[in-house]
Structures are given as structure tokens and as C-alpha cells.
Amino acid sequence: MARIAHLSDIHFGAHDRKIVDAATAWLEERRPDLIVISGDFTQRATVDQFRQAAAWLNRLRSAGLKTLVIPGNHDVPLYDVVRRFARPLTRYKRYISRDLCPFYEDEAVAILGLNTARSLTIKDGRINHDQMDMLRDRFAQVPPDKTRILVTHHPLFAMPIGKGGELSEAVGRHDDAVKAACEAGVHLALAGHFHRTYAQAAQKMVAHSGGALVIQAGTATSTRLRNAEPQSFNWLHVRRNNEMELQVIVWDGAAFRRASHVEYRRDGEEWASRDVADAPRVGEMALRRGLG
Template identity: 55%
Template structure:
């Protein structure tokens, strides 16, 4: 079984230190195979904020945890115009990771991160053709295990309630969906919207393949959007994925509802529904 803790939108510089400590405690107790952080390590890409994020990552690694991260739009300088366009991710590479598209294999899963942050947009994301080919070629080399793609920006505009949607679809969405379909991507992890949710990709876009879309809320930021801070615990075993959202309870993170999904052919279904069909067959 592979266990992944999926964090996003840490926003060091606009964070709560109590939550940072509680996240570390929960990660140490949960002993994941990999900690995934899907962007926005900082609030404004300032050196002191990257230093705080770097110290957090150092503590995780010193505790024996593997970490995979990708940049978010907040990790690109906003007000320093020269740096924004000439060297937008220099500080990220110095303090977080020199690799903008990292890849990790853990027992039972292959995980690839792709940088969707761009200088020319303030908050929207994009995947270019070179990255699409990198997705295809990287996953072509892995065995028969779930393939997980990590981005900061969701590939889709996501439903909230009553027909409302949050965010925009990623730039070149159709081409991006084609590439992840060709690569056989099973699970999409992202953040950006500060809301936790789970969807079938095919419910979000008719062109999408059979991927399970898992969004993380903000783990440590004080910038909330109608829900408390949270992060995801994802347990993967064969065709089954069990998602447990860890939600801030005021003094620590507590496990919320557990949702189980099973890959059934080219579609993800709730495990309870899949097992009920087997019993009645």
C-alpha cells in the first residue's frame, strides 16, 4: 500500500504557526511514503517566506519523509516586475527544489509533478507542449501502478454548489487532457482554490479520461474560503483509493469522513457502490 499526504497552499508569510506544527505532528504520526505539496509555498515569493518554507521542508526530510513539490502562482514574484519576468522561479529553485517537474516512485504508485505557474498570468495556470510530452514519456517508463499527476492549478473549473464553479480551466485544457489520457494518468492532485473536493474527471469535462480528481484545501494559510484548513491522506492499494481529509479542529488536525474509490475499468466508483453491484450480480 502507498500512503501519500497531499498538502497545498501553505502560504508562508500568511500562515499560522500553530497549524504548521500540527501538520508536522500529523505527518510524523501518519508515516506517509510521500508528502506531496501542490504549490503556493509562499504568500509573495519573498526571501524570508521561502526561508520559512525551506525550514519546514528541512524538518520533514530530517524526520525521514520524502517530499515532492511544485510551484504555485504565489511562488512567482508579483510586485518585483524585473524578477517576475527575468527570473520568476530563482528563489523557488534555491529554497524549495531545483527541479520544477519532479518525479517519485513509491511502492504502489508513480508520482509526477508539473509546474503550471507562469509569469504572464497573475493567478491562472498553463501546461505547455514540452511538458505534455514529458508527462507521456515519463509515465511510459513506469510499471503497472497507479499514475499520479500533481499540479498547482486544477485542470478544470470546479463545481462548488448550485451550479456555481470556482476557478478557470487550465490553459490549453484540451491538449492537456489528451496528454494525460494518453499517459494513462489515474489520479490528479491539485490545490489553488483553498477548497477540498473529489470528482471524476469525466464529470468535469467530456474530453477527460478516467482520472480521479482530488483537490486539497489550504493546510496552513490564514486565507480561508468558506472552510477550515485541511490536507489529504490518500491510501492506495491496487485499484482502491481511500481518501481521508485531515481538518483543523482548533488544537490539531482530526480525521474527517473517509471516502473510498475503486477503479472499475475506465471509471472510478465509490467502493461501497462497486461492492454492492458485485453482491447483487
């Protein structure tokens, strides 16, 4: 079994130091096998913000914790136009990681991160055809009983982002990206960007999308909250043969606590879910999902 902490949208420069320290302490105490961070380390991609993000990452790594990280659109300079188009991720590569498409594998899982941040799209994301080929090639070498996990900052699918049922824009080259994920046999698709916790079977979001379970993380530490959803991150226990548990760990104003706990089991291309009976609820926020 792989224990994975999935954090997103840290936003150094628009963060709460108390919450950062609490998240760090939580991770150091539980010691996940891997910490996945799906982008937006900074608010405006400044040197100072990247230095803060790097110091935080170095603390986790110095504690012996493994990380898999990718950039988000906020890690590309917005107002520095020359740097934005000529060297969009130079600072990210200097302070965070030079690998924009990292890969991790252990006995239970294989995980590929893909960079979706682009200079031209401002806030939206794209996947290019070279990345799609990488996705197919990497997972083609993975044993069939391992859980294959794709990590992007921008979700592959249009996501519900408001109480009125509004949908976001899908990632650029959406149809081709979904086809590649389907052909690669992706089981879990982790993303962030919208500061909203969500889990849904891909086939219930778009036709011909294979058997992936889409899992969104909220913002872990940013003060930029949406829909009054508090800061949170995901805690996954992933087993071989596509069985997993998902807990949402939520900031309650004083500490991070478990807000929901759901078990998932995949049968063919169908995901079934079951709430764990002893899971507490924190405030009004619980895992949003649409599985039967």
C-alpha cells in the same frame, strides 16, 4: 500500498504558526511514505517567506520523510516586476527545489509533478507542450498495474468554487493538457490553488477525459480561508490496480482530525466510491464529491 499525505497552499507569510506545528507533528507521527505539496509555499515569494518554508521542509526531511514538491503562482513574485519576468522561480529553486517537474516511483505508484506557475498569467496556470510530452513519456514506462498520479498546482479542469455552482477557469491549453493526461493513462490528478476540498471523476467534469479521479486539497495552514472551509489536507492510501482510500484531515481549532473517509475502486474508466462507516465528521466540512 503507498501512504501519501497531500498538502497544498501553505502560504508562509499568511500562515498560522500553531496550525503549521500541528500539521508537522501529525506528519511526523504518521510517517507517510511520501508528502506531496502542490504549490504556494509562500504568500508573496519574498526571501523571508521562502526561508520559513525551507526551514519547515528541512524539518520534515530531517525527520526522514520523503517529499515531492512543485511551485504555485504565489511562489512567483507579484510586485517585483523585473524578477517576475526575468527570474520568476529563482528563489523557489534556491530555497525549495531546483526540480520543477519531480518524479517518484515505488511498488504501488508513479507520481509526476508539473509546474503550472507562469509569469504572465498572475493567478492562473498553464502547461506547455514539452510538459505534455514529458507526461506521456514518463508514464509510458510505468507498469500497467501501478497507479499513475499527476500533481499540479492548478487543476486541469474547471472546478466548482462557490456555493452557487460557479466554475473556475481551466488551466491554460486545457484541451491539449487533458488529452495528454488521458493518453498517459493518469489515474489520479492531485491539485490545490482554490483552498477547497473536492473529489470528482474527470469524465463527469469534461468529455473525453479518460478515467482520472480528480482530487483537490484545501489549504493546509493558510489564514486565507474560502467559503468558510477550515484548513485541511488529504491522506491517501493508494494500492496497485487503482484502489485507494481518501481521508480528509481537518483542523478543528485545536488539532487535526479525520473529517471524512471514502474508499474508491476503479473498474475500466469508472470510479466507484463508498463512505467508510466509522468516519467522523468535523464541523460542517465533509469531502465534496459527485461520484455515485
